[in-house]
Amino acid sequence: MPAPAPESHTVRVSLVILAVIAAGAALYWLRGILTPLALAVFLAVMIDGFARVLRSRLPVISEKAALALAIVLSVVLFGVSGLVIADNASTFVGQLVAYTPRLNNLIAQVAGLFGVEVPPTVSDLFAQLNVSAYLGDFAKGLQGFASDAFFILIYLGFIIASRSGFQRKVVGLFPHQAERKEALAAFRRIRDGVERYLWVQTVTGLMIAVASWIAMVAIGLDNAVFWAFLIFIASYIPVIGGAVGILAPPIFALIQFETFWPAVILLGVLQAIQFVVGNIILPRMQGDSLNMDPVVVLLSLAFWGMIWGMTGMFLSTPLTVMAMVILAQFDGSRWLAVLLSADGQPEKLRDHAAGSPDEPPKPAPRSSPSRKREPKD
Structure with a gap:
């Protein structure tokens, strides 16, 4: 019987492309289920990294105590953040009402630049808008946020509770020590890449x-x-976050102050701050740790934003790092990982995560087929 013909490179590439399209469609259709899970995994990685930092700084505490302390501190930080946002948001809305005359004057100045003889007022603009519909959409958004937050907390609790069985699952999935080491190394690459991104x-x-x-x-x-x-x-959202930080405060300064100069000065200062941090400090801190092409960062922001909305924008970089590491594990999809990387070497993230920037971890030899050994934990 003749041997089957070897699979061509074109067929493999076509299969990978079809698999990526199918995966993108599945991620879009299941976004209601997957976005809370993705955020829960993201928070679990953050809490786990926080616990390991506490353990390294406080060697006297146990691993479970460090994890519990990290969970408590994370809940406190998120609670304080929510209180700060709620308190300042109510004050901000009240000040917008007080600045209505100034806002009408600003609208008149802008309308005069475009030759509009009778500029509209804030009341006219609100009258033309369907405020009840927007309020309904806003209420639905709040309801959806509360529901997502509830499911995120449930997922997070189960993920943290199942940490103890992770090693046993790895042993069951990869009975040979060499395969197990390779799988654990891939997991560490993903974990260290996400943690490094969060830290920076x-x-x-x-x-x-x-x-x-x-x-x-x-x-x-x-x-x-x-x-x-x-x-x-x-700042956690690439590109768009920087634009919001530069433009939003000067726009409000136009409403608050009588002249344009405070807004112009503030715009220049915020632009300078973003430029210095984004182009000098950030590259020095990040280095080649993520090893992602800047164009890929923009494309991943658009891709994940289209599939998962704001959640996708927030998680775009960590998700792309995870995809690059996974794609680099297989010969048929490694070319995609090369395209996602900055220098064509997607394994660089692996080498940093393994602790040796020059030499990847060497897998242990497989056991002989004639001599079966029990997998080591």
Whole structure:
């Protein structure tokens, strides 16, 4: 019987492309189920990294105590963040009502630039809009957010509770030690890449938020704490977050102040802050840790934003790092990982995660078929 013909490279590439399209369609159709799960996994990775940092700084505490302390501190931080947003958001809405005359004047100036003789007022604009429909959509959005938050917490609890069985599952899935080492190395690459991204974005986001807060306080902008907090949260979204941090406070400054100069000065200062942190500090901190092409960052932002909305934008970079690591494990899909990487070497993230920047971990030899051995834990 003649041997089957070897599978051609074109067939393999075509199968990979079809698989990516099918996976994208499945992610879009199941977004209602998968987005809370993805956020829960994201939070679990963050809490696990936080626990390991606490364990390294406080060697006297046990692993379970460090995990419990990380969960408590994370809940406290998220609770404080929610209170800050709720308190400042109500003050912000009240000030917008007080600035209605100034806003009418600003609309008249802008309309005059375009030759509009009778400019509309804020009341006219609200009258033309279907406010009840927008309020209904907003209420549905809040209801959906509350429902998603509930499911995220449930998923997070189960993920944390199932951590103890992860090693046994790996042993069951990969009985040979060499395969197990390779799977664990891939998991560490994903985990370390996400944690490194979180650390860099958090530190640089704090730098931008604090510097922006000082600039806003210096010119007397109202709700400087609220805007600084918004800039910090937006820093986790590539490209769009920086645009929000640069444009939103100056637009409000146009409403608050009688002249354009405070808004112009604030716009220039915020642009300078974003430029220094984004082009000098961020590359030095990040280095080649993520090893992702900048064009891929933009494309992943658009792709995940189209599939999962704001959640996808927030998780676009970690999800793409995970995809690059997984695709690099197989010969048929490695070319996709090469395209996603910055230098054509998707294994670089693996080498950093393994602890040796030059030499990847060497797998242990397989056991002989004639001598069966029990898998080591």
